[in-house]
Structure formats: C-alpha cells, structure tokens
Amino acid sequence: MAEQNKSLYESAFDNNKKWIAEKKSTNKDFFKHLAEGQNPEFLYIGCSDSRATAEDLMGAGPGQVFVHRNIANVVGGADLNTLSVIEYAVGHLQVKHVVVCGHYYCGGVKAAMQAQDLGILNPWLRYIRDVYRIHRKELDAIADEEQRYRRLVELNVEEQCINVIKTAVLQKSFIKKGTPTVHGWVFDVRTGELIDLKIDFEQKLKNIREIYDLGAGV
Ligand code: CO
Numbered sequence: 001m002a003e004q005n006k007s008l009y010e011s012a013f014d015n016n017k018k019w020i021a022e023k024k025s026t027n028k029d030f031f032k033h034l035a036e037g038q039n040p041e042f043l044y045i046g047c048s049d050s051r052a053t054a055e056d057l058m059g060a061g062p063g064q065v066f067v068h069r070n071i072a073n074v075v076g077g078a079d080l081n082t083l084s085v086i087e088y089a090v091g092h093l094q095v096k097h098v099v100v101c102g103h104y105y106c107g108g109v110k111a112a113m114q115a116q117d118l119g120i121l122n123p124w125l126r127y128i129r130d131v132y133r134i135h136r137k138e139l140d141a142i143a144d145e146e147q148r149y150r151r152l153v154e155l156n157v158e159e160q161c162i163n164v165i166k167t168a169v170l171q172k173s174f175i176k177k178g179t180p181t182v183h184g185w186v187f188d189v190r191t192g193e194l195i196d197l198k199i200d201f202e203q204k205l206k207n208i209r210e211i212y213d214l215g216a217g218v
Helices: 006-026 030-033 080-092 107-112 120-132 135-141 144-166 170-179 200-214
Strands: 043-049 065-070 097-103 181-187 195-197
Touching: 006 030, 006 065, 043 080, 065 080, 080 097, 080 170, 080 200, 097 200, 107 120, 120 135, 120 144, 135 144, 135 200, 144 200, 170 200, 181 200
Parallel strands: 043 065, 043 097, 097 181
Antiparallel strands: 181 195
16 A cells, blocks of 8 residues: 555644544544643653653543653753643643653663763753762662663652652642642553552652742642
C-alpha cells in the first residue's frame, strides 16, 4: 500500500480525518462535548521524549489529562512555563492529582551524568545535576552505572515532586480542600510498564512546610 510508504508528516492530515470519523462513530457528539470545556482529573508533568507519551501509555483520551512535558520532567523554581501550568491546573482547573512521570533511559538525565559543556542545555541540566548532588552519597555507592542511571531517574522524579509541593498554589489548595495529591511515576521504556514510586506525599509536604511554607493564613 502506498500509504505505508508515507512519512507520518505526510499522512498526519489523512490520519486526522480517520481519527475524527472513529471518534464520531462511537459518540456522534464527541467534539461537541470537547468544545464545552475541560475538566481533567490530573496534571501530568512528563519528559518530552517521543517514547514516553502521556495519554497513550495510560489509556487516557482527550479532556482527561492536563499535560506538560519538557526535557527530563523538570519543575524549575524560576521556570514560568512549568509554574504557570501548575498554577492553572491546580488553581483554576482544580485537578485532583499531580503526577510527575520520569522514564528510564532518559537522555536528559544521562546527559546530566556526564561532565560536558552542552551550551544552552547547561542551566536546564543543572536541575538534574543538583538532584545528583543532593543524593550523591546514595548514588555514588551504586557501582553499576546503569543501576545508578535508573536510580537518578527515580530520584529526579522525587525531587521534582518536591518542587511541585513547594508551590504556594499546591500548598494552599491542599490545606483548604485536601487536594491535589502529588505522585511520582516512572515509565519503563524497555517493558512499557508504568511504575508508581509511591512517594509519601503527606510526609513530604510536612517536611517541606517547615522551610517552604507558603500556605500561612489559609
Ligand atoms: Co527523558
């Protein structure tokens, strides 16, 4: 078939037409409902890596997840992009959960493990180098490089969850309404499996508030 020889770029609009037909065949008002607004259950902060898709890997459809992706799923303290997404998702859309999802074999994490000047990527990767510094004792004790790499992916997720918890909008919402809760996940590119790191959100929040309390007066 000629279509199979087409690149995704060339077939994107044809695929879109098929997708519309497929959605309408199961629910003729599908797009009418979509146009009415969004009420996503959670915010997903993941990596831009083309293999670590957001909705697809968890079976979510349009309208169900508010998504933000960047290199190595970083939540930077002065990154207006990510912080605006959190502000809007938590403060306005009132999502019930915030998920930070990393993935094994993350190129951003790998790059941060190497002593190399990567130009404009340096300040971004520094967030991950900082994670390494915070957990240096544990990481340096892992002799196997691949295991160390996997562990840094997990610790990066955990630290980015903590960065989410540092935000005023999260703290104020949780103190007032008991939501959202924050979760750390890892996607294993090799097996397709989604793993819940089971971070203790309430304990992390408690620890954070001793230093980063922005919820006073709520
Ligand atoms: Co990645």
